[in-house]
Amino acid sequence: MSNKTTIPASFVVLLLSTLIAFAVNQESISISNVPLFGFVVLLIFIIQWLVFIPSFINRTEHFFDLTGSLTFISAVLFTLMAIPEIYLRDIIITLLVVIWATRLGSFLFFRVRNDGGDGRFDIMKTKFWWFLMTWNIQGMWVFLSLAAALAAMTSSEKVETDIFLVIGTLIWILGFSIEVVSDNQKSKFRSNPENKDKFITTGIWSWSRHPNYFGEILLWIGITVIALPVLQGWQFVTLISPIFIIILLTQISGVRLLELRGKKKWGDDEEYKNYIKKTSALIPLPPKVKN
Numbered sequence: 001m002s003n004k005t006t007i008p009a010s011f012v013v014l015l016l017s018t019l020i021a022f023a024v025n026q027e028s029i030s031i032s033n034v035p036l037f038g039f040v041v042l043l044i045f046i047i048q049w050l051v052f053i054p055s056f057i058n059r060t061e062h063f064f065d066l067t068g069s070l071t072f073i074s075a076v077l078f079t080l081m082a083i084p085e086i087y088l089r090d091i092i093i094t095l096l097v098v099i100w101a102t103r104l105g106s107f108l109f110f111r112v113r114n115d116g117g118d119g120r121f122d123i124m125k126t127k128f129w130w131f132l133m134t135w136n137i138q139g140m141w142v143f144l145s146l147a148a149a150l151a152a153m154t155s156s157e158k159v160e161t162d163i164f165l166v167i168g169t170l171i172w173i174l175g176f177s178i179e180v181v182s183d184n185q186k187s188k189f190r191s192n193p194e195n196k197d198k199f200i201t202t203g204i205w206s207w208s209r210h211p212n213y214f215g216e217i218l219l220w221i222g223i224t225v226i227a228l229p230v231l232q233g234w235q236f237v238t239l240i241s242p243i244f245i246i247i248l249l250t251q252i253s254g255v256r257l258l259e260l261r262g263k264k265k266w267g268d269d270e271e272y273k274n275y276i277k278k279t280s281a282l283i284p285l286p287p288k289v290k291n
Helices: 003-025 036-057 064-082 088-115 128-154 163-191 211-230 233-252 255-266 270-278
Strands: none
Touching: 003 036, 003 128, 003 233, 036 064, 036 128, 064 088, 064 128, 088 128, 088 163, 088 211, 128 211, 128 233, 163 211, 211 233, 233 255
16 A cells, blocks of 8 residues: 555544544543543554554564554543543443453454464555554544543533443443354364364354454444433534444454455355355344245
8 A cells, every 4th residue: 555545544534533532522521621532532542653663663563453452441541540520330331341452452462473463464564654554543443432432431411320321231241242252152163173264154153244243333332322321512423433333344344354355265165155145244143044
């Protein structure tokens, strides 16, 4: 990818993030006259840039996913410590994000380490602007994923425990459970030498071709539901959070890329074609029965 693409892309990422942060800042509490929401957004990107430098120098992607997860954790923990009054909603949001980020970060880190690397980065990690763009995109991913959660925690409006907190937490638990179970099933499948170059069709994967992504979408919807009652004014812009997750995982990365990779690898395999026809792409549903 040329500099004519990567440099403008980084500019757009930073500009979009700045505009959203500026808008949401209007309803954010301030610490020493500095809007807390905007400060946390800046912190998110600073973490990416600090880790990018040694990663580029050493031409390594090993800390990319781990940094993303640690950024999620750092952002919510910093926010929790910075807000003047802590409500149960703030604690629950922090706890759910930390649990999710810790699990996903360790899972991805050890997967890359065991595989010896991540093929996506083979070329880009040698190109300064391309690699930097990727880290900037990760910063925007963290920010937009957390947007509703951070807006709720930094909102001047506070609401005691309500039905939104309960329902949102239950949705998160369901989504997290689906993601963990599906990831574990696939890891166990891939660890069996007999399954080399094969695709998984068992367990929850018999009901969905991408159940892990469905689980992730669901858990972020849960966090948004928890955040909803305390959002006000421009903070409602952060409802883009679950929409962003859905578009990212279904149209940009995740499902779309894996579907293309699967068709390239097993496109002529009749068993694979049958699996595609009878199995839901995302939402777990009973397999279609042939007439």
